[in-house]
Amino acid sequence: MYYEIREIKSRSLQINLEDGKVEKPKYSEFEGKSFRVLKNGFWGYFVGDVNDEDGIKKAERLAIIEGDADVDEKPFSGKLFYKEKKPFDEVDVEDKIKILREIDYYLKENVISRKIVYIETVKEVTIRNSSGGEVTFRVPRCGVIMQAFAKGKTLQFYSDRILKVGGLEVIEKAHEKASEVSEIAVKLSNADAPPSGIMNVVMNPSLTGVFIHEAFGHGVEADHVLQNATVLKDMRGKKVAADCVNVYDDPTIPEFGFFPFDDEGYKAERKVIIEGGYLRNFLNTRETAKKLGGVAGNARAENLAVPIVRMSNTFIDSGDYTLEELLSDAEVILFGSRGGETNPATGYFHFNAQFGYIVEKGEMTKMIRDVSLSGHTLEILKDIKLGKEIEFNPGFCGKAGQIVPVADGGPFALVKALVGGS
Amino acid sequence: MEWEIYKEKVLIKEVTVENGKIKLISEKTDRGVGVRVISDGRVGFASGSDEKRVMEKALEISKISEESLSSFAFPEKIKKVKTFDKRVNQIDESDLKDFGEILAQDNVASAQFSVEIVEREISNSNGIDLRECESYISVMVEAIYDKGSAYEFQDARRLFDPEPFVERALELAKIDSKAEKLESGFYTVTLSPIAINQLLSNTLYPAFYYENIKRGRSRINEIKELSKVSLIDNPLIDFGLNSCSFDDEGVASRKTVLVEKGVVKGYLSDLKGEKSTGNGFRDGYDSYPSTAPTNIVIEFEEKGEPEGIYIHSFIGSHTSNYVSGDFSVEIMNAVHDGKGIKGAMIYGNIYEFLNKISHIGREKRQVGFTLTPEIVFENVRIL
Numbered sequence: 001m002y003y004e005i006r007e008i009k010s011r012s013l014q015i016n017l018e019d020g021k022v023e024k025p026k027y028s029e030f031e032g033k034s035f036r037v038l039k040n041g042f043w044g045y046f047v048g049d050v051n052d053e054d055g056i057k058k059a060e061r062l063a064i065i066e067g068d069a070d071v072d073e074k075p076f077s078g079k080l081f082y083k084e085k086k087p088f089d090e091v092d093v094e095d096k097i098k099i100l101r102e103i104d105y106y107l108k109e110n111v112i113s114r115k116i117v118y119i120e121t122v123k124e125v126t127i128r129n130s131s132g133g134e135v136t137f138r139v140p141r142c143g144v145i146m147q148a149f150a151k152g153k154t155l156q157f158y159s160d161r162i163l164k165v166g167g168l169e170v171i172e173k174a175h176e177k178a179s180e181v182s183e184i185a186v187k188l189s190n191a192d193a194p195p196s197g198i199m200n201v202v203m204n205p206s207l208t209g210v211f212i213h214e215a216f217g218h219g220v221e222a223d224h225v226l227q228n229a230t231v232l233k234d235m236r237g238k239k240v241a242a243d244c245v246n247v248y249d250d251p252t253i254p255e256f257g258f259f260p261f262d263d264e265g266y267k268a269e270r271k272v273i274i275e276g277g278y279l280r281n282f283l284n285t286r287e288t289a290k291k292l293g294g295v296a297g298n299a300r301a302e303n304l305a306v307p308i309v310r311m312s313n314t315f316i317d318s319g320d321y322t323l324e325e326l327l328s329d330a331e332v333i334l335f336g337s338r339g340g341e342t343n344p345a346t347g348y349f350h351f352n353a354q355f356g357y358i359v360e361k362g363e364m365t366k367m368i369r370d371v372s373l374s375g376h377t378l379e380i381l382k383d384i385k386l387g388k389e390i391e392f393n394p395g396f397c398g399k400a401g402q403i404v405p406v407a408d409g410g411p412f413a414l415v416k417a418l419v420g421g422s
Numbered sequence: 423m424e425w426e427i428y429k430e431k432v433l434i435k436e437v438t439v440e441n442g443k444i445k446l447i448s449e450k451t452d453r454g455v456g457v458r459v460i461s462d463g464r465v466g467f468a469s470g471s472d473e474k475r476v477m478e479k480a481l482e483i484s485k486i487s488e489e490s491l492s493s494f495a496f497p498e499k500i501k502k503v504k505t506f507d508k509r510v511n512q513i514d515e516s517d518l519k520d521f522g523e524i525l526a527q528d529n530v531a532s533a534q535f536s537v538e539i540v541e542r543e544i545s546n547s548n549g550i551d552l553r554e555c556e557s558y559i560s561v562m563v564e565a566i567y568d569k570g571s572a573y574e575f576q577d578a579r580r581l582f583d584p585e586p587f588v589e590r591a592l593e594l595a596k597i598d599s600k601a602e603k604l605e606s607g608f609y610t611v612t613l614s615p616i617a618i619n620q621l622l623s624n625t626l627y628p629a630f631y632y633e634n635i636k637r638g639r640s641r642i643n644e645i646k647e648l649s650k651v652s653l654i655d656n657p658l659i660d661f662g663l664n665s666c667s668f669d670d671e672g673v674a675s676r677k678t679v680l681v682e683k684g685v686v687k688g689y690l691s692d693l694k695g696e697k698s699t700g701n702g703f704r705d706g707y708d709s710y711p712s713t714a715p716t717n718i719v720i721e722f723e724e725k726g727e728p729e730g731i732y733i734h735s736f737i738g739s740h741t742s743n744y745v746s747g748d749f750s751v752e753i754m755n756a757v758h759d760g761k762g763i764k765g766a767m768i769y770g771n772i773y774e775f776l777n778k779i780s781h782i783g784r785e786k787r788q789v790g791f792t793l794t795p796e797i798v799f800e801n802v803r804i805l
Binding site for chain 2: 013015018019021022023024025026027028029030031032042043044045046047048049058061062063064065067068069093094097112113149151154155156157196197223226227228229231304306338339340341342343345346348349350351352369370371372374376418420
């Protein structure tokens with residue numbers, strides 16, 4: 001019998017500055033324990049406020065069937081407390097609000113409504129297992145989400161966010177981004193509806209990041225492979241992208257998806273997903289790694305939910321093209337993401353950009369709004385061209401009802417895809 | 423100082439199926455408390471497990487708050503609605519195993535069946551002291567057939583047989599495995615209740631929230647006519663998925679007419695608005711109440727059969743622009759003349775799109791916030 005005990009202690013502070021007013025300030029604390037038992041190849045899982053012995057017994061009682069599950073039991077030991085530069089409890093809440101007011105000063109230009117959401121969380125996790133592993137880690141995360149609403153020809157909103165692992169140093173330069181947010185919202189309210197059809201599209205780094213996360217990342221999650229639910233299931237070792245394409249998942253980079261150990265207590269490390277256009281690895285939990293022959297370390301859970309295969313900081317590495325070179329072949333350029341969704345089983349993905357421009361003879365001309373991009377995982381990477389510098393953007397990724405912090409990265413990239421608009 | 427204490431106790435039992443086999447049985451318990459205070463006119467909120475500590479933290483954070491609220495809810499007459507199916511009390515791991523066996527079929531990639539019991543309690547310094555017990559039963563099935571895939575789900579307050587939902591997912595996945603590209607053009611389409619809920623929850627419902635209207639984040643006041651459709655928020659339907667006798671602020675539930683035959687009549691609000699409509703809900707004990715619909719009932723005079731392309735669900739509806747009403751969504755599991763369609767998109771603006779309704783179906787199903795039959799739209803451009 002294999003078992004794991006996971007204990008979480010977390011606290012968080014959220015403050016909204018909405019149209020200049022401090023609204024819905026909230027302080028939360030959470031403590032809890034989960035117990036997971038693998039017996040006769042079947043999982044029992046119990047969450048509740050009980051001692052270790054009772055917890056394991058309760059989980060064991062739920063493992064009433066025989067199954068074929070097995071795990072890589074490798075134990076890890078260690079403590080890792082992420083060292084932030086400016087810890088949350090060394091700054092008064094009044095001073096945190098001052099930072100938000102400064103951001104608001106730049107955000108309020110010419111907009112009809114605006115909102116800043118400030119988030120700080122500190123999460124401490126201890127995971128012990130039956131093979132003798134015991135890890136403890138503490139990760140602080142901080143950031144602001146800025147939103148501006150503007151009215152011109154249409155009513156529009158634009159938002160941007162800075163979210164990272166760390167303390168208050170994360171938002172030190174947030175005010176520099178705030179003017180850009182209000183400017184874009186105002187311009188967007190007078191922008192036109194986009195054209196539609198299959199086009200050459202340049203994606204900005206944040207859109208390229210979402211794209212690699214949605215169109216590819218979900219397809220290499222090994223639980224999807226075992227469920228026959230990804231078009232990439234038989235593609236390991238095969239060419240799936242142009243030679244220039246290299247894709248990684250790296251939880252050790254200090255971005256929003258950072259973690260030193262995963263939620264099964266397995267040591268985090270960089271995973272090569274695509275190298276030179278060849279699919280190299282899937283992302284694994286202890287169970288999928290054992291079944292498919294890979295390395296575990298990508299099991300994550302929202303609080304005390306069952307850990308499942310998740311991404312961390314996923315990125316497509318840089319290429320050789322300048323932005324000018326990419327634009328010379330493009331019909332539109334799209335910026336930012338309002339979110340996306342993919343069906344790994346079929347390979348169809350869809351996401352919405354926040355805004356874009358028509359490109360004529362290599363020049364950005366008319367601004368466009370409410371534009372979406374869709375295509376197929378196995379086709380779109382075949383003739384992608386990549387820019388020279390990568391940038392990470394934070395986000396919250398949902399899967400099986402669980403939300404975890406992630407970051408996606410990439411350079412400017414040229415692809416052929418279906419652009420939606422009227 | 424005024425105070426409000428919201429307590430929640432949750433028990434969830436669940437069976438998970440992966441690749442046609444039962445994989446995991448789980449039981450989760452959680453309880454916690456959220457305290458809101460009004461002190462010197464300032465609102466503070468904290469949550470955790472220890473009521474006394476949480477109250478102190480709420481008071482502490484209220485000092486920096488500019489959130490205002492005139493008062494918490496006052497006691498009023500509560501109309502009891504049925505929200506609990508006693509049969510869920512008896513469900514144990516061997517019942518879960520039986521439900522799991524219904525889901526554990528070939529071509530089921532993943533599936534879950536769960537029963538949940540929620541006890542919520544709300545009390546405040548105005549003398550409110552309310553308690554309600556709720557049950558939720560859910561099934562979710564993802565089926566894969568060759569290169570085709572589909573999902574189907576159902577959530578209800580009463581125990582139900584999950585089998586028809588497994589069958590439907592398998593049927594749709596099979597159709598999808600032979601799906602073909604559709605030629606771009608204008609078509610008559612029928613949206614399933616799943617697709618309708620996805621679209622309206624992300625484009626239209628937030629426009630009825632008092633707070634969005636007040637802050638200029640809604641176009642609802644400039645809309646003269648919303649087709650001939652009627653939308654009624656009704657929390658008082660016995661065993662309705664989101665039915666409740668009172669909301670998470672302790673305000674008595676009531677019916678709110680949002681749109682009557684195309685004319686905008688009302689809005690939804692929590693206590694922060696001028697007048698609460700009993701629509702203040704929390705994501706959990708650790709969150710502030712905010713405006714949300716309960717069961718939005720859709721009515722339309724002309725009734726008939728599904729026609730044209732039948733759309734089961736959308737991908738990417740959450741990326742819609744709820745402020746402008748613009749959306750562009752990818753179609754998932756659509757059927758045209760018995761054949762599957764793949765790689766097609768619909769885009770538009772919800773305020774124009776609703777004018778394309780020709781008729782609605784006869785049998786209602788609740789999905790999320792929406793209680794509706796299928797809706798048939800004419801002249802929809804598919805790309």
